[in-house]
Structure formats: C-alpha cells, structure tokens
Amino acid sequence: HTPKYLKDYRPPAYWIDKIDLQFDLADDQTIVTSTMKIRRNNDVSDKLTPLVLDCRDLDIISVVADDMVLCSADYELTPETFTLPRVPELFVLEIKNRLVPHNNTALEGLYRSGRTFCTQCEAQGFRRITCFPDRPDVMTLFSCIITAEKKKYPVLLSNGNPVASGDLDNGRHYVKWEDPFKKPSYLFALVAGDLSCIEDHFTTFSGKNITLKIFVEHENKDKCSHAMKSLKESMAWDEERFGREYDLDLYQIVAVNDFNMGAMENKGLNIFNSKYVLAKTETATDTDFMNIQRVIAHEYFHNWTGNRITLKNWFQLSLKEGLTVFRDQEFSSDLNSRAVQRISDVRKLRTFQFPEDAGSMAHPVRPESYIEMNNFYTMTVYEKGSEVIRMMFEILGRELFRKGMDLYFARFDGQAVTTEDFVQIMEEASGIDLSQFRLWYSQSGTPRIKVKREYDSANRTLTIHLTQNTPPDHNQSEKKPLHIPVKYGLVSLSDSNGNSEPSGNSEPNGNSEPHRNPEQNDHILHLKEQHQTFTFNDIAPETRPSLFREFSAPVIIENDFSAEDLAFLMANDTDEFNRWDAAQQLYFMELKRIIGLLQDEKASNPDKTYNDMAPPLSEHLVNAFRESLCNTTLDRALIAQTITLPGESEIAQQYDPIDVDAIHRARQIMKQTIAEKLATELDDIIDLCSKADPEDLSHEAMADRSLKNIALSYIGSLDSTSSHQIIHKHYINAMNMTDKIGALSILCNSTCEESTLNQALAQFHLMWREDPLVLDKWFTVQASSTRPGTLENIKALTCHPDFSWRNPNRVRSVMSILGTGNPYIFHRKDGNGYAFFAEKIIQLDKINSQIAARLAGAFNHWKKYDLQRRTLMQQQLEIMVNTPDLSRDVYEIVSKALS
Numbered sequence: 075h076t077p078k079y080l081k082d083y084r085p086p087a088y089w090i091d092k093i094d095l096q097f098d099l100a101d102d103q104t105i106v107t108s109t110m111k112i113r114r115n116n117d118v119s120d121k122l123t124p125l126v127l128d129c130r131d132l133d134i135i136s137v138v139a140d141d142m143v144l145c146s147a148d149y150e151l152t153p154e155t156f157t158l159p160r161v162p163e164l165f166v167l168e169i170k171n172r173l174v175p176h177n178n179t180a181l182e183g184l185y186r187s188g189r190t191f192c193t194q195c196e197a198q199g200f201r202r203i204t205c206f207p208d209r210p211d212v213m214t215l216f217s218c219i220i221t222a223e224k225k226k227y228p229v230l231l232s233n234g235n236p237v238a239s240g241d242l243d244n245g246r247h248y249v250k251w252e253d254p255f256k257k258p259s260y261l262f263a264l265v266a267g268d269l270s271c272i273e274d275h276f277t278t279f280s281g282k283n284i285t286l287k288i289f290v291e292h293e294n295k296d297k298c299s300h301a302m303k304s305l306k307e308s309m310a311w312d313e314e315r316f317g318r319e320y321d322l323d324l325y326q327i328v329a330v331n332d333f334n335m336g337a338m339e340n341k342g343l344n345i346f347n348s349k350y351v352l353a354k355t356e357t358a359t360d361t362d363f364m365n366i367q368r369v370i371a372h373e374y375f376h377n378w379t380g381n382r383i384t385l386k387n388w389f390q391l392s393l394k395e396g397l398t399v400f401r402d403q404e405f406s407s408d409l410n411s412r413a414v415q416r417i418s419d420v421r422k423l424r425t426f427q428f429p430e431d432a433g434s435m436a437h438p439v440r441p442e443s444y445i446e447m448n449n450f451y452t453m454t455v456y457e458k459g460s461e462v463i464r465m466m467f468e469i470l471g472r473e474l475f476r477k478g479m480d481l482y483f484a485r486f487d488g489q490a491v492t493t494e495d496f497v498q499i500m501e502e503a504s505g506i507d508l509s510q511f512r513l514w515y516s517q518s519g520t521p522r523i524k525v526k527r528e529y530d531s532a533n534r535t536l537t538i539h540l541t542q543n544t545p546p547d548h549n550q551s552e553k554k555p556l557h558i559p560v561k562y563g564l565v566s567l568s569d570s571n572g573n574s575e576p577s578g579n580s581e582p583n584g585n586s587e588p589h590r591n592p593e594q595n596d597h598i599l600h601l602k603e604q605h606q607t608f609t610f611n612d613i614a615p616e617t618r619p620s621l622f623r624e625f626s627a628p629v630i631i632e633n634d635f636s637a638e639d640l641a642f643l644m645a646n647d648t649d650e651f652n653r654w655d656a657a658q659q660l661y662f663m664e665l666k667r668i669i670g671l672l673q674d675e676k677a678s679n680p681d682k683t684y685n686d687m688a689p690p691l692s693e694h695l696v697n698a699f700r701e702s703l704c705n706t707t708l709d710r711a712l713i714a715q716t717i718t719l720p721g722e723s724e725i726a727q728q729y730d731p732i733d734v735d736a737i738h739r740a741r742q743i744m745k746q747t748i749a750e751k752l753a754t755e756l757d758d759i760i761d762l763c764s765k766a767d768p769e770d771l772s773h774e775a776m777a778d779r780s781l782k783n784i785a786l787s788y789i790g791s792l793d794s795t796s797s798h799q800i801i802h803k804h805y806i807n808a809m810n811m812t813d814k815i816g817a818l819s820i821l822c823n824s825t826c827e828e829s830t831l832n833q834a835l836a837q838f839h840l841m842w843r844e845d846p847l848v849l850d851k852w853f854t855v856q857a858s859s860t861r862p863g864t865l866e867n868i869k870a871l872t873c874h875p876d877f878s879w880r881n882p883n884r885v886r887s888v889m890s891i892l893g894t895g896n897p898y899i900f901h902r903k904d905g906n907g908y909a910f911f912a913e914k915i916i917q918l919d920k921i922n923s924q925i926a927a928r929l930a931g932a933f934n935h936w937k938k939y940d941l942q943r944r945t946l947m948q949q950q951l952e953i954m955v956n957t958p959d960l961s962r963d964v965y966e967i968v969s970k971a972l973s
C-alpha cells in the first residue's frame with residue numbers, strides 16, 4: 075500500500091494511438107480482445123525502455139505482438155502490471171483475456187447490475203478489463219465490437235457512434251461502435267442488456283440535430299421525462315452561458331441500480347445511478363427532482379470540462395470536478411433560485427467539507443499523494459474546488475472569467491492538462507495576477523477570519539480589521555496567508571442598498587489602500603495579508619458591514635456581532651445569503667448558550683441527564699424566528715431555509731471536545747420551545763402551504779412543500795399525542811413522495827406510540843417494496859431516527875430480506891446515514907455504534923472496498939470526542955487496521971485516521 079506522489083509524475087513511455095476492443099459477452103464469462111497500435115514516446119523513452127501496462131487480476135489467454143504469438147516467458151505478469159521488456163518503436167499488440175463479470179462485486183471494471191452488463195472505469199477500472207496504460211494523459215481512439223445473445227441482450231452500447239451491426243450464429247448479434255474523439259481509458263464504457271429506450275432530440279445553436287436516448291429497465295419507462303428535460307436544459311444552458319456545443323450526433327444515458335457513486339460522464343454514454351435518473355412525483359421527492367437536474371447537468375458539462383479537455387494526472391482531478399461542480403451550481407442557480415442554491419451549497423460545504431479539511435483526510439484541492447485514488451473523490455476536490463473557481467469568477471468578474479474560459483477551451487481542446495494551466499489561462503485572459511491565489515490549490519485547511527469593527531463617531535468612519543489564520547496540519551506545518559475575496563456591503567437604515575466604497579487607509583502597520591482595478595468586480599475587498607484594515611468614510615452610526623456576501627470565500631468567519639446586530643442584518647441586509655447566514659449565526663449563538671447551561675447544570679448535578687434539563691430559550695430568538703416565519707413578502711423556499719436550524723454535525727464543529735448529547739438536547743429544546751411558542755403561526759403556515767398541487771414541480775409549489783414540511787417537523791418535535799396525530803394525518807393524506815416521506819420521517823423522530831409508527835412503516839413497505847429507490851427511503855428514515863432502540867433497529871434492518879450488502883444505494887441508506895447522518899446514535903456512549911460499524915466495514919471490504927472506505931471515514935474525527943468515546947473509536951480503528959488483507963481503500967482511510 076505505497077503512496078503515489080505528484081512530484082514523481084513522468085510523461086508516458088508509450089502512446090496508444092488506437093485501440094480496437096471486442097467483448098464476447100456470455101452469462102458465465104466474457105472474453106475481451108484488445109488490439110492496440112503502440113508508439114514509443116521518443117521524448118522520454120528509447121529502445122531499452124520496457125512497455126509496462128497496468129492490469130488488475132487479469133486472466134490472460136493469449137498475447138500476439140505484430141503477428142508473433144508470445145508465450146508466457148516473453149512477458150512478465152504481476153497482479154498489477156504486464157511488461158514487455160523490449161519492443162519496437164511502432165507495433166501492434168493483441169491481448170485476449172477472460173473476465174467473470176457476475177463475480178465482480180467491487181462494481182469497478184466490467185460488472186453486472188441485475189441482468190445488465192455495465193462498466194465503471196474512473197479512476198482506474200479500465201485495468202480490470204484489459205492491459206493498458208490506464209492513466210488519463212494517454213489519449214486514444216477507441217472502437218468496440220460487442221457480441222452477445224440477442225434475446226437476453228438486445229441493447230449493446232459503447233462510446234461514440236454505432237457504425238455496424240448484424241446477426242451472428244447461435245442467436246447472437248453484434249454492434250460495432252466508433253468514438254471519433256481521442257479519450258483516456260477512464261472514459262470508456264460498455265452496456266449490454268434488455269432495456270427500454272426513451273428518445274428525444276436537441277438542435278444545437280449551429281443547427282445540428284442530436285439524438286438523445288435514455289435507457290432504463292422496462293418498468294421504469296414512465297420515470298424518465300424529468301431527466302430528459304434536464305438534459306435538454308443543460309445543453310441549452312451550456313451553449314448560452316459558455317458557448318459550448320455538443321460534439322457527437324448521439325447522447326446516451328443508461329440508468330443502473332448498482333453503482334458506486336452518482337453517475338459517470340463516459341464519452342457519449344453516461345452511466346447513471348438510477349437514483350439520479352428515475353422520478354415521478356409518486357416515487358421521488360422534490361429534492362430528488364432537483365438532484366436529477368443537477369447530476370444530469372454535471373455529467374453533460376463534463377463533455378467539455380473533463381472529456382474534451384482532460385487531466386494530465388489524477389492529482390489534477392479538481393481541474394474537471396471543481397470546475398464542473400461550479401458549472402452545475404451556476405446552472406441550478408440560473409434555472410431555479412440563486413439564493414436557495416447558494417444556501418444549500420454552503421450548507422453542504424460547511425457540514426461535510428469543513429470537517430474533512432480539519433480531519434485526518436485533510437488534503438489540498440490538488441492533492442500531493444494518494445494510496446487509493448478513489449479515496450480522493452472528496453468534498454475538498456469537488457466542493458472546495460468549485461469554491462476556488464467561484465473565487466476566480468468573483469475576482470475576474472463575469473466577463474473576464476468568460477474570456478478566460480473561452481481561451482481555456484480554445485487552447486487546450488484535445489489535451490490532458492493541469493490546474494496550473496487553468497490558472498495561467500485566467501491570468502492571461504484578465505491580466506490579473508493570481509500568484510498568491512494559487513495557494514488555494516496547494517494549501518489544505520479552512521482559513522478562519524476574525525472580524526473586528528471600530529466606529530469613530532467624530533469622524534464618521536467605520537474601520538474593519540480582518541485577520542486570517544489557517545490552522546497547521548499534517549500537510550503544511552505553517553500556513554501562508556491566502557488571497558481572499560471579501561464581497562461586502564454596508565447596511566444601514568438610511569442606505570438600504572448596502573453599497574459603499576471603502577476609503578484608503580494609511581495605518582502605520584503598512585496596510586495599504588484596497589487594490590482597485592477598474593476591470594475588477596466592484597465591492598470586493600482583497601484580503602491578502604494576515605492582518606488588514608479597511609476604513610470607510612462618511613458612515614452613518616448604526617451601520618453594519620455585511621461581509622462575505624454570497625459566501626465569497628470558503629472560510630470560517632468569526633464576527634464580533636451581537637444578537638441585535640444579527641437581528642438587524644436578518645431584517646435589512648439586501649444580500650439574501652447573508653440574511654440567511656445572520657439567522658444561522660443567531661441560532662448558533664443561542665445553541666451555544668443553551669449547551670453551556672446544560673453542561674453547567676450537569677457539572678453541578680452529575681446524576682441528572684440532559685433530558686431532565688430544559689433551560690429556557692431567549693425571547694429575542696423566538697421573536698426573530700417569528701419575524702422570519704411570518705414574512706409574507708419573502709420567497710417561501712428562503713423562509714424554509716431560514717427556519718431550518720443548523721444540523722448536529724455542523725454544531726459539533728464548534729466544539730472540542732464534542733458533547734454529542736448536549737448538542738442533541740439543545741437543538742431539541744430549541745425546536746420544542748419554538749413549536750410551543752409559535753404554535754398558531756406554524757399552523758397557519760402549514761395551512762397556507764398545503765394548497766400546492768401535489769404534481770406541481772414549479773419553484774413555488776416546491777417552496778410551499780419545503781416550508782410546510784419544516785413547519786411540520788417543529789410540530790412533530792412536541793411530546794403530545796395531538797401533535798403526533800397531526801403528523802400522522804399528513805402522512806395518510808400525502809399525495810406525493812415529498813409529503814409522504816416528509817411526514818414519515820418526522821414520525822420516526824417523534825415520541826409517538828411504537829404501534830402508530832410501526833403501522834405506518836409496514837404500510838409504506840407493503841406499498842413500495844418493489845421499487846428499490848423508494849425502499850431506500852424506507853430504510854433511511856428508520857436509520858435517521860433518534861428514538862431509543864434505533865441502533866438495535868439498524869442492526870435488524872441490515873438483516874432484513876430486502877437489505878443487501880452488494881447494492882451501494884441500500885448500504886448507504888442505512889450505513890452512511892448511521893455513520894454521518896445520525897451522530898446521536900452513532901456516538902452512543904457504550905460504543906456499540908462504533909463496534910457494529912467497524913464490524914460491517916470489515917465484512918463489506920471483501921465485497922466492495924470503495925464503499926467500505928467511504929464508511930470508514932466516519933471515524934476520521936475520533937480525536938475530537940471525549941476520552942471515553944475517543945478510546946472506543948481508536949479501538950475499532952485498530953481492529954480494522956490490523957485486519958489481514960485489508961483493501962488499499964480502507965487501509966488508507968484507517969491508517970491516516972490513526973496517525
């Protein structure tokens with residue numbers, strides 16, 4: 075399990091100009107024949123340089139080099155390499171090997187999902203199919219002949235265009251595919267099965283007619299229209315916003331049930347987790363609909379950012395992922411609500427990426443080493459990577475950023491490049507110096523920004539002191555100051571549009587006037603030093619700065635705001651994101667106060683449990699909450715976001731050590747008090763928002779449902795039969811999945827009678843047991859419950875006849891929820907959560923090490939807990955790391971957690 079380093083990167087010794095693949099598929103085995111045109115890379119190799127191809131556990135049948143049959147003594151085969159010691163400068167190599175796809179439970183390479191054959195090659199799955207230089211900088215022309223029994227596998231797909239097809243003997247048939255674009259092996263794909271096809275068309279801006287096809291199991295034919303609509307929206311948006319046109323005549327999407335991640339952008343043949351394709355209002359929630367739109371777009375956008383321009387090596391992963399996430403976030407913002415999109419993206423970043431950046435797996439956006447590449451498809455590479463692109467967008471401004479993107483596509487089309495190439499092109503297009511900005515790619519950790527205000531009433535000046543600090547970690551023991559764009563406004567009652575220019579300041583500490591480039595976006599402070607001071611002239615008293623508008627940088631902001639300041643910003647800031655954020659800060663402030671009171675009470679009465687304590691909530695908080703709830707002029711989707719309290723994991727980040735039980739109790743007290751004090755207001759909102767047509771997917775209808783369901787969750791938090799009855803009634807009357815699962819999930823977290831809950835769960839199961847995606851939800855609501863007995867129920871769920879360790883969605887529906895979504899249960903003080911979890915990781919590792927490694931990340935923050943929990947987690951980590959034959963995937967996560 076030795077690491078690979080970025081500093082060791084060398085160009086490939088040989089190029090593969092062309093590969094012709096043939097797959098002979100059968101139920102028991104698949105024979106793969108690969109014919110490669112190989113050319114020495116004379117820049118780095120000579121005739122003594124051996125040809126080393128990657129492979130993984132391949133069963134080789136024959137090898138022919140330039141028509142010469144080789145015997146096994148002519149080549150060297152290890153579990154991971156195939157080597158020919160001496161080869162000519164130019165030659166043809168044919169390798170035949172045997173695969174057993176139905177035994178491939180790793181779901182990487184060629185495998186079966188139900189009765190369908192499919193592939194997953196990113197990052198390094200192609201080497202499980204055939205011997206090849208399986209690295210993204212080797213770009214090759216692919217052709218692929220697939221043969222299979224016609225009755226069982228009528229649909230045979232690969233990348234590019236079908237160029238020939240026909241019947242063969244024994245009821246078999248074939249299709250030949252050719253991809254006109256050179257691509258790295260990770261973008262290869264093959265699908266064979268008995269699938270339904272939904273077809274549509276898109277006319278590009280140059281008038282080209284593209285055929286769009288979505289392939290699904292026959293029973294899902296009625297669940298594809300939203301995915302198709304999203305695809306067309308994506309194609310139109312990429313033309314409009316980035317000038318990008320689709321480049322093949324055919325765009326195919328296949329939905330499969332067994333898939334390790336969300337989807338895969340294979341050239342011309344995307345393969346999707348069915349979760350991100352299939353939807354109708356009876357079976358999918360509003361969130362599912364939004365996610366489908368986003369993921370369809372994301373994979374489509376990869377055609378330019380990822381496929382046409384690809385990666386020089388895997389350390390550059392964020393070049394395609396960060397950029398493509400930025401593009402999909404912008405797409406969702408343009409099509410839906412920008413503010414709601416930003417809030418949900420920032421919530422995701424704060425809940426998952428910030429802790430990652432502070433834990434044992436912390437790594438820069440461009441990592442410097444990896445043991446298993448699959449472990450680096452992280453929140454940091456994706457979400458922080460997108461924030462880094464977003465900051466460049468803010469620093470350059472919309473027009474120069476677009477100019478930079480145009481130049482990027484023109485300069486690097488057809489090449490494998492680096493994040494450095496991207497930054498350089500942005501500099502070239504804009505003339506803006508990004509040398510300090512580059513640190514965002516190489517330095518890990520979340521910067522903390524301290525804000526201090528000073529108002530001079532005699533001179534009417536407002537001075538803001540900003541200090542940045544990134545805590546040291548195993549990547550860098552000393553962190554340099556970053557170039558941080560601080561988008562801002564000044565909010566006062568007299569000037570409510572919140573725009574004012576900072577004046578220069580000539581503080582003796584050497585801080586200088588904020589750099590102003592006429593081409594740069596207005597209203598951005600450029601924080602570049604560790605300390606910097608910005609002074610604003612002619613400022614009315616009672617003016618509050620609104621900083622980091624739209625969350626202009628991925629940082630932790632430590633304000634000096636009082637509760638009054640926050641309430642003021644909540645009411646008056648023109649930046650919708652910052653209004654929401656002010657509410658969140660206010661909740662945090664109150665939660666911290668209550669947690670403190672709980673801990674104090676416990677310290678003086680160690681026998682008492684938190685459940686017996688109920689310190690009262692501050693009046694100002696209830697008032698601020700009421701104001702938000704009853705604001706009739708606001709978008710209801712924004713109200714829903716504003717009245718959603720920070721989650722337990724987000725609160726936990728503010729503590730070291732983390733007091734899981736106090737956090738849980740404080741949040742519960744807050745919900746219950748609000749539910750009691752604002753009962754009438756909540757009821758009114760629920761009524762008002764219950765009028766939407768259950769089939770309506772407009773922003774307004776979705777907004778109403780989200781607000782209604784949040785409001786219901788407050789009611790459901792109360793310990794009264796009448797409130798449980800209200801939720802139960804909503805469950806019974808729900809006319810779509812959003813409302814159905816919304817109510818069921820509230821019931822699962824309430825103190826309602828066991829029998830009421832069990833009856834509802836049984837009814838739901840009976841209704842939906844044939845639909846795997848809906849059944850996942852049934853597992854999830856139970857695994858998310860904080861009722862006593864949940865851990866025991868989770869154990870029972872993993873033995874349920876409908877549970878399977880081989881299906882990633884099902885595993886996630888229970889285990890990921892326990893490990894990352896239900897801290898109160900996972901961190902049970904007796905350590906049973908940890909022991910169960912580790913035991914299952916070890917078992918799962920044998921089946922699917924990628925998913926097992928994801929789960930193992932739940933232990934990454936063990937050092938942040940109290941001594942008892944820390945010790946218990948450490949024990950489990952040690953059991954795991956000492957398990958014989960542990961996969962590279964789990965080994966990397968667990969060993970890094972322990973070090």
Ligand code: B3K
Binds near residue numbers: 196337339373448
């Ligand atoms: N590029 C794929 C992710 C591949 C993950 C490999 N372990 C999906 C995406 O980001 O679009």
Ligand code: ZN
Binds near residue numbers: 372376394395398
């Ligand atoms: Zn992606």
